[in-house]
Amino acid sequence: MKFGVLVSATVLAARLAHAVPTSIADAIMSRASRDGIDLSVLDTMPDILAAITDTYNERGVQYPQDDRKKAARVGSRGVGNIFDIHAHAEPDWYRKVAPFTGGNADRNDGGGTPSPAWNVSSHLDFMQTIGISHSILGFTSPSANAFLGDKERTVALARLINEQLAAYARTYPDSFNFFAAMPLPYTDEAITELKYAVQELGAVGVALMSNHEGHYLGYDSFTPFWQAMDGLGGRQVVYVHPTTPWLNVNETWIPANPYSDIDESRMEFYMETARTFIDLTLTQTIHNFTNTHFVLPHIGGAFPTMIDRVLKTVHTELYESSLEIYRTRFWWDSASPTYFHQINGLLAYDIPKANLLYGTDYPFISAAVTAADFDSIMAYPGLSDEEKEDLLSNNYKTLFGDKLHFQ
Template sequence: MTTNERIDVHTHLVPPFWGDALPEHGGDPSGWKTPDWSPEAHLNFMDTNGIATSVLSLTAPSVVGWDGRERREMARRVNEYTAGLVSERPDRFGNFATVPLPDVEGAVAEIDYALDELHADGIVLLTNYEGVYLGDDRYTPVWERLNSHRAVVFIHPGHPLLPTLSGVPGPIVDYPFDTTRNAVHMVYNGITTRFPDARIILSHAGGFVPYAALRFVLARAAFDPDGPTSDELLAQLRSFYFDTALSSGAFAFASLTEFADSSRILFGSDFPYAPPALGTHFTELLDSKSGLTAEQSTAINRTNAIPLFPRLS
């Protein structure tokens, strides 16, 4: 793309106060280095890659390493900092607000504050918090509140409770695994049927959900014949939205576009955790090596996101 048209739903910020404090609050268990970041560097990356608007989110490990009230305070501080960036450049930045899970009461309160007072564009959740996945009943109040707001919910992988492989940082292979694990858990536990007004985006093309979807739905129906049918389960897996971050190219898109309706695929870059050269390479693959028609390309890059973020129209 030669003009700024893309809407990037998978892209992160690193508030300086959060990045400075993270090492003292558990660090990042995935083994990935916290990148240097600034609003100016982000805008430069956007301009290079034809991105009109980046919907910013705090990535894993979020604010899990803080305890008690400090966790709520850090989530609020991150959200107000991001809202300030949006107020300065509403055309260029959006805000997926952070919640202080696994503190359910605090998360429900922050959802209301972020969406009602800060006018955030949506909420970011991790796939798991201290090993508890989003289909767990303890998070029902969170889903009830998200559903009542008709919120856009961006789910980013967290580090699963298992050691990283030597020489293989978690984001390379563990993150797609955890996205898949959580998505199947949510569908099996009825989150997508009980809370249908929450619009849910899965990171990185859904991990390997598209590739292994039939395994997930046929096997579940076989061992639970009195439960949902395989067709019903497949429809719920297909009800998610899927971003393209680090997932474009012929290999991934052959599966993704066969599985997902093309209207539910959204552009993502994963900047700055994906270094600029890497993010740009995947954007080039999306444009030239993913087998998309011109109509599909326009939809994925921009128009599919407009119903979720109508202020960007």
């Protein structure tokens, strides 16, 4: 047994020697080892490290040795002044891990939308076309939760996702920053990753899934994570992205989609946003951790339609205090066809228009749909021209404050 382990380690070292320069590989692996993370549990680790290295080498950027990334420079590319808070990186190595949005990598199910091809060059071209000056990148569902029930691979994947995102942000600081992936439901490990991603890699916030292995975000075992986030000091930003609703039945993971003719990303994702924000409300997580601000995708999905239904019936004591939080510490991105009719339901709750943000969901929404969505915002009669400009180009500054440097 010991001989077999030694052989495997030798083979792995040989593969790494041919795959990536040891300076970057060693730096990433050393920091992971310091934090108790074994990256080698991922069979694709050499390929991932090679991709991260290629990202740095493409523009001759060195892997930094300092412990903190400077604030991103926003607005200097001269292609426009639109800020995209909902954009996804989808490198080739990740599409091999998770070929379907929301999917379970070990079974290739749970999602319905094939992950699209993506690269930095095409993303920058897209930004140029729309007039976007800066995008916050994150990995879409399943993010680090591609290996359901596998703690070691979840933790390792979260670390490498964040190293890859940091590489994009460091290599293209005028164009990108990132929301870090978290390896929940493994709370202790998520706290470690939170501190590393924010304090060392320079993440401007974290991207959580609507559920992590079936546990919604108000789950009591997640309380130490919320305490750690709130304890970082200053305003913390949590972007919540919907994912497949998972049920663990006799150690079998089942996607809880009652209407299989429509894949999860088209309908259940909206329901997932409602489920997790109702959960965060009823557990009073949003009440108890006041440094944390939340970005809701798709202007909240189905969540706004559930507020009165839940809080005006059995939880009336939380109604007014929750609405105050929704109006102050909640931010609402526009991604998807949300400004044709859906926006009216949200604004009926007196949500400040200063808390509306622009998002594209690139590359998961086609260019034609993105253009139509943009036109619907510009045509929406409920916003003045100044409010539309603020939605596209100014409101995010209030959200991020000194996390970003505005030019």
